[in-house]
Amino acid sequence: MANAPAFEDIIYEVRGRAAWIIINRPKVYNAFRGQTLEEIIKALHLAGNDKDVASIVLTGAGDKAFCTGGDQSAHDGNYDGRGVVGLPIDELQGLIRDTPKPIIARVNGFAIGGGNVLATLCDLTIASDTAKFGQVGPRVGSFDGGWGTALLARHVGEKKAKEIWYLNEVYTAQQAADMGLVNKVVPAAELDEATTKWTDTLAERSPTALAFLKRSFNADSDSIRGISNLALHAVKLYYATPESQEGVNAFNEKRKPDFYKFLE
Ligand SMILES: CC(C)(COP(=O)(O)OP(=O)(O)OC[C@H]1O[C@@H](n2cnc3c(N)ncnc32)[C@H](O)[C@@H]1OP(=O)(O)O)[C@@H](O)C(=O)NCCC(=O)NCCSC(=O)CCC(=O)c1ccccc1C(=O)O
Numbered sequence: 036m037a038n039a040p041a042f043e044d045i046i047y048e049v050r051g052r053a054a055w056i057i058i059n060r061p062k063v064y065n066a067f068r069g070q071t072l073e074e075i076i077k078a079l080h081l082a083g084n085d086k087d088v089a090s091i092v093l094t095g096a097g098d099k100a101f102c103t104g105g106d107q108s109a110h111d112g113n114y115d116g117r118g119v120v121g122l123p124i125d126e127l128q129g130l131i132r133d134t135p136k137p138i139i140a141r142v143n144g145f146a147i148g149g150g151n152v153l154a155t156l157c158d159l160t161i162a163s164d165t166a167k168f169g170q171v172g173p174r175v176g177s178f179d180g181g182w183g184t185a186l187l188a189r190h191v192g193e194k195k196a197k198e199i200w201y202l203n204e205v206y207t208a209q210q211a212a213d214m215g216l217v218n219k220v221v222p223a224a225e226l227d228e229a230t231t232k233w234t235d236t237l238a239e240r241s242p243t244a245l246a247f248l249k250r251s252f253n254a255d256s257d258s259i260r261g262i263s264n265l266a267l268h269a270v271k272l273y274y275a276t277p278e279s280q281e282g283v284n285a286f287n288e289k290r291k292p293d294f295y296k297f298l299e
């Protein structure tokens with residue numbers, strides 16, 4: 036690939052007519068730090084502007100995780116990068132919607148926290164039968180009050196979205212498909228073949244029709260962008276509190292958080 040930037044946290048590959056963006060931090064279950072998001076943003080621009088690329092696949096390395104959200108070991112009341120909470124997360128989330136090519140989440144393991152939000156934002160989701168989905172915010176001192184709640188509720192309905200966020204259960208790929216969070220579940224061994232079948236089909240479709248369809252679907256839910264921005268600034272204030280820090284510390288210390296003292 037000519038002039039491809041050097042990446043450390045991701046792998047960027049063009050396979051046929053599809054660009055594959057693979058989060059490559061398996062030791063932390065493909066959790067992201069500031070640099071990871073910067074690299075995904077660069078890769079999306081690269082793929083979006085490449086005339087040989089018809090669609091984009093976002094996935095995680097290995098078989099344990101798609102992405103488990105923010106790297107809790109790089110979270111000290113703020114993450115370690117650029118942006119409102121030390122992550123350019125709003126920029127990435129907006130870019131997933133604004134890139135005019137279809138983006139497929141290939142979910143190969145845990146899609147948790149901010150990783151679940153990334154899958155929620157992708158145009159299509161294909162999952163291995165071993166994948167697991169869930170939200171953890173109230174357990175680890177975080178929340179996504181924008182795309183992660185409002186767009187999720189459009190996919191699964193508001194009662195289910197509340198259950199996901201309030202109870203923090205882990206759902207199987209089939210349960211996620213039944214609730215509308217996943218388009219297709221395939222045996223783990225067939226995940227790449229099934230993903231490639233989709234990207235081959237997308238490569239045969241009219242790119243202009245696909246781009247207008249994507250913009251059209253987005254136009255209807257774009258008011259969530261403003262809510263997301265507001266919620267990001269709210270979460271910044273929350274991250275500065277001992278209550279949020281109790282959640283992060285408990286995860287890093289592998290113990291249950293003690294939130295009782297914060298009840299008002
Ligand atoms: C994913 C689990 C449920 C898996 O559980 P289990 O199978 O028991 O494995 P573990 O032993 O827990 O984990 C294995 C190994 O991986 C490490 N790890 C896992 N997840 C993370 C992580 N997120 N950060 C760092 N490290 C992680 C874990 O420590 C283990 O390492 P060892 O060295 O082997 O001990 C479970 O792991 C789990 O629940 N993980 C927590 C996930 C989490 O807390 N994620 C962060 C949520 S908050 C977030 O994502 C916000 C970031 C963000 O994008 C945002 C910010 C502000 C506003 C909006 C957003 C937004 O998301 O939109």
